[in-house]
Amino acid sequence: MSRRDTRRRPLGVALAIAVVALGGCAADRHLADPVQATVATTPTTAPAAQPECTAAQAAEDPRRSYDPLASLPAPGKMPAGSTMAAIQRRGRLIAGVSGDTLLFGARNPISGAIEGFDIDMVKAVARAIFGADGDQRIEYRVITYAQRLPKLEAGADHGGVDLVAHTMTINCRRWLRIAFSGEYFTAGQKVLVNRSASFRSIDDLEADPAARVCAPEGSTNIDEIRNADKYPRLNADGGTRIVAKPDITDCLVAMQQGDAEAITGDDTVLAGFAAQDPNTAVVGERFTDEPYGLGIAKNRVDFVRFVNAVLEQLRTSGGWADSYRHWLLDTGALTGTVPAPPVPIYGRSA
Template sequence: MSTRRSLLVTALTAVAVLVAGCGDAPEPSTIPATALAPPLPGAEAITEAPVEQGSGVCDTEGTLSPGARPRPGAMPAGSAMAAIVANGRLRVGVDQNTYMFGFRNPSTGLLEGFDIDLAREVARDLFGDPDRIELRSVTAADRIALLQDKQVDMIVRTFSATCERRREVDFSSAYYRAAQRIVVPRGGGMSTAADLAGKRVCVAKGTTAAAPLFDLDLPSPPSVLGVTNWTDCLVALQQGTVDAISGDEPIVAGLVAQDQNLEMVGDPIGTGAYAVGVPKGSDELVRFVNGVLDRMRTDGTWQRIYQRHLSSLGPSPGPPEPRYVG
């Protein structure tokens, strides 16, 4: 690992510890079984599949086709886009704790990541200026409430569209597909999902990550701990409060990048597709955002921000094809 990379990993891990409000975390192998750390603030047991996963049957990726593309700064009168332009900035709910997608760079103090760059592209097409944006750090559990209360104009935060969520907010076309994976300490004897039997597994509250854990056919189900942020899961695993973490591959790969005593193991146990969330009934805004995403797919912008932030995941899979239903 280069000196620069090592410093970044060390700094990001330190940020994770500070965010969780804990002290220095020893490596899992150094923690006595009788001296496990207490649960993190805000942590709670999840005893059934969360409602965020939803039920029933719907087309989770079906969305409205792009409308006419207005010039930046000249949005149709009375539209949601015109209201945003009149406000002078685009208010976007993002993450500051998910490495590669939305995190605060400890060297600059700025928010960076794939989702951050995508949000700036929406601002570019609204204003002609990607910096006309207000980035608000939000937790996964608060995403829907913030849209319903109109405290943000949209959410760009590894937000998977589900049937349940579609009852409360609207979504753009999918801009990234991810498989759900498992992260464990290296050399700990866990290599597949079957090894989660009777183990303690950490997920972020308000996400869909807990649901596949309840669907595993195991002799003894895992105990699922929900925390506020994914970095809290990292701290919990470092402290020995949990035995594993399960989440979308780009999210947990970011945790592994911050602590290389960890590794991803086993086959995927679920999948998800990230989309931009907007308030319910915002058809014009959905069409506008889908137009931005179409532009990004065709002019190479999607590929450029993949290379900038996600290249460590491997060769680009290319942007998902949109599924327009209206």
Template sequence: MTTTRTRHPGRARRTAAVLAAVVGLALLAGCDPTDTAPSPTPTASETPSPTAAPPAAQCDDATTSYAPDAGTSVTPGSTMAAIQDRGSLVVGVSADTLLMGSRNPLTGQIEGFDIDVLHEISRALFGDPDRLQFRVITSGQRLDVLTGGQVDLVARTFTMNCDRWQQIAFSAEYLRSGQKVLVTRDSTATGIDDLAGQRVCAPKGTTTLDRLSQHPDITAVAADTHTGCLALFQQGKVDAITGDDTVLAGFVAQDPYAKVVGDAFSAEPYGIGVPAANVDMVRFVNAVLDQAKTDGTWTALYDRWLGALGPAPAPPTSVYGRTP
């Protein structure tokens, strides 16, 4: 049965203006910049050589990572030493996920919680938080750029799961999110179960889209990016968007005629993606994350970017015990 969508009386009047802003953001996001200059894709000679065998395929807990073994010291011949020799850390990021990784239309810089975590890793590696080369990617490209050796790290609301551990490695968990739904402000829906017969958007290549298959009465609509879902929503081509609460909070900030409803119906532990063979890099990143979690940096970043979700919780506990 198809549910007729009730539109807010002001929706048609504001759609064109808001959509224009979103399209502008999407056009900016389509660039491939750094903070200061374009980001070339590293060539084979620039990409650090793998330092260990890929992790075992077995996975009892996707949040279990490799324990730091040398803090943030850099030894000759390591992945980190090769990156230092190159002079910059090449990272895959979003440029259209407000609050997590998006381009500031006034400054042109990519900013957000994920981006600031990468700045901390750059600070530990170079003594300079800005030695980052950004490669703007979609959710569906996250695995490809890591398995293809095109980036050193991916920080893009990247949920850790056992299937992904088959292809790449993850840092320890650095943020916990949960899947919710966004609807129009005048919608009577109170959660995902109230959306039977309606069209719900999620980005391609995400656990969010996969989880919609558990709701056969919902018509799942895939878009290339989160911004693509927001554009479809504002055009009236989908009735709702589902995604991590961190992402949906950014949508509400862009569209005052939208709201997030219901309790989270999944747990989404975020990790930094790393090429599977670069276990030494995983250990280094985990040392940086542990320091940020204990010295107040993590809490300060949460308050800066995600305070709209409520007071900062305790940082996620790092879980170690994985072996190469």
């Protein structure tokens, strides 16, 4: 071995020791990054294109429903082969309702029952089918606004519902997919403001450059105020004064937290908000008309006629007025006296 090699030896030994000594940490004993599971989401199919009304269809009054039955069959004795007979055989009426529209369809957290003006309409239908115990024969399905038409199209025997009572506006486009009862309530778009504020209408809000107006995203209510021809100042500066929230109840939260000066929506819904927050009031005149109807599957004309007869009876018997008084006047949501019920229009041909 040469001298040169001998001199190299300590260095080689040192490196060997270093490698052996440091080799111990080669195995990965580190803390791993947190695991984030991903859930395979079913690809959302684009919603089918909404059918549009033809000029002739649009010309017809959308409130026009099928004629009511001349006389109601006795409860528990529904005509064979009818939709009502199928419901009677099933033993329960499946109704799609709102769970959080106070005064119209909301769960009472004390009793646990769903109650409101819309619910009274459902109960009247159930009593007409089953008799006095009809109230106990309703299966409520709390559904979203977006589920109202699809649940009717699916049908009660396929995860859907028999009837929708969910502050639903009758219009031509919806008639293309479902059928409606005659108009049972006339609502309209209004604004809710703080009582201490000076705003008395949507025009006052339009005029004040500091006023922010909240409405639920995707609603006809927000479409209305986004119309820059009607409300140029509200839509100035990119429409930053229009506060969009996923749900109209989030608008009440936004207003209570000072993030909006007003909410715009159907006066029925706003009346429920005023009942929940006595510092607020519904003001101004209706600036749109929203005729409400009960939704029924398109091909169930017999059931529409039956429901229209039930609603007729409710109007003439004073039941409609009782419900109006109980839910809208006694709660303090609205003031004044019970108005005349809306006059339904019939004569639609199947």
